[in-house]
Amino acid sequence: MRFRHTALGLLFAAGLSAYSLPVSAAGSGWDNQSSPELKEAVKLIKGEKYTEALPLLTKVTAEDPKNADAFNMLGYSLRKLGNKDDALSNYTKALEINPRHRGANAYLGELYLEMNQPNKALERLEILDESCFFGCDEYSELKTAIEKYKSNQ
Structure with missing residues (x-):
């Protein structure tokens, strides 16, 4: 039995x-359906070459305005370059396209922490908790970032 x-x-x-x-x-964006420009942009981002990734990501979002992954990575690059307002705009666009996009929810949560808005980061964590049935890296990383933020307050 x-x-x-x-x-x-x-x-x-x-x-x-x-x-x-x-x-x-569909939420990860790093599958075989990704455009060559998006794949190249991700390689640049992994090498912390955010400025070099921007034109590629801008091209992808212009050619494919429903590509949540490209808007997410554009937001990420802009945030790493210190442009929080444009990062927020791009994360928001990614989430308009795909409200359960794990990367955009996690990175937006991190941006909210940088903007001293921990309650909004917690909202993103709740969405990730609902989206990640068996747990996911995005949830774990945002949870750790929120805990670190709280311990530094």
């Missing part, structure tokens, strides 16, 4: 994972 419950639990979890794959692939 115990084996049957374990097996059923594993089948259920596998089914949920398979069901959620398209959502997380």
